[in-house]
Amino acid sequence: MNKTGWIIYNGNLPSNKFLDFAQMLQAAATRKNSDTVIYKNNELLTLLGSDEIHILTKDKMNLPDYVVFTDKDLYLAKQLALLGIPVFNRAKAIETSDDKIATYQQLAMHRLPIPKTIISPKVFFRNQNEPSYPDLDTIIAKLGLPMIVKESFGSFGEQVYLIQNKEELQEKVTELQGKAFMFQEFISSSFGRDLRIQVVGNRVVAAMKRITTNDFRANVTVGGSMEAYDPTDLEKELAIQATKVIGADFAGVDLLFGQNDQPLICEINSNAHIRNLLDCTGINVADFIIDYILESIK
Known part of the structure; x- marks a missing residue:
């Protein structure tokens, strides 16, 4: 039946x-x-x-x-x-993927490579007149400048900010009062380029490189271009491990290019859209997802 x-x-x-x-x-x-x-x-x-x-x-x-x-x-x-x-x-995989702080905590716990990250202390009530600041000097000393400030909830490269100096950092912290966000090491070697690797089950089924010349983010939605990509064994292994860490059956894993192009995990998207992958590579990930599901429920 x-x-x-x-x-x-x-x-x-x-x-x-x-x-x-x-x-x-x-x-x-x-x-x-x-x-x-x-x-x-x-x-x-x-x-x-x-x-x-x-x-x-x-x-x-x-x-x-x-x-x-x-x-x-x-x-x-x-x-x-x-x-x-x-x-x-499953709900738990979606919940973890949607919350970037929770994602990084899981990745760090499993000793997977990520940019160095400091979580902003939770502020429950936003007060523009008397904003609450963490120790910005310690954060700058640990992560350097420029740095990334990233909201824990956001999609398509939005809610991610490149901060150049302490004044900008203070302004952004004031703006984000009451939200969950983090401070993150800026991976300059990955400026305007990253990888999207699609995992289904225990295998990588498609991958593309995203490139932009006018933005530190490489997302197609901010003007990036894309090209089919053949990931290395290490890149495949990291993408599969990252998907398993959050308990997902399938995911789009974004990798950054660290020093000497060593991969770093940037994000895990449990509901990654697959149209761009199809347009770029000719591979329809939907077929792999449905095959995996029907095999799983036999």
Whole structure:
């Protein structure tokens, strides 16, 4: 009997790239004779009671054999798992990936190579008149200038700032009061270039190099170009290890070029969009994801 699936994406975001990702997955499932339904996360209601746990849908669909969860609605992902449905990726992997501080803590605990990072102490109440500063002199002495200030929550290269001096650093800390963020060593050898390596299961299935000449970030969304890339064995190994560390079934892992081009892990994206990889390499990662899921739930 053919397996059925739900593909869930964020229904509140204006960009079509989120729906595009879901449709790529649905087309791949269809090629594998698996019937799927695409849902916006806000079309599904989680019901909790003393004698019931359920998902409410407007069309009263039967529960699926699996869910591909491309959103960050953790409560919904957890609810689906409570109902015994295999969810790819699981809520814990999405939660860790979405929180860059939590990601770096996991990577550091497993002794994987990352830029040197200092977490900003948590400020619960933002006060512009009397901002609270950590010891900026110690941070500068440890990380040097320029440095990166990175918010813990952000996507597409946004919420990442290149800081040139102490005055800029103080201004940025004031601006980010009340948010979770970190101070990070600036990897000058990776200025305007990085790698995106797509992992599915225990293998690397596609990779590309991203390059820009006018920004320290290499993301395509900030004007970067891309080219197909054949990663080294070390780069593949690091990408696979990073994916496992956060408990993800598949992920897009971003690597920086450290000294002598030694790779450093920059980010792990549990819901990495795959359209650019297809355009760049001709490899449709959706096929690998669906193959992996159907094999996992046999």
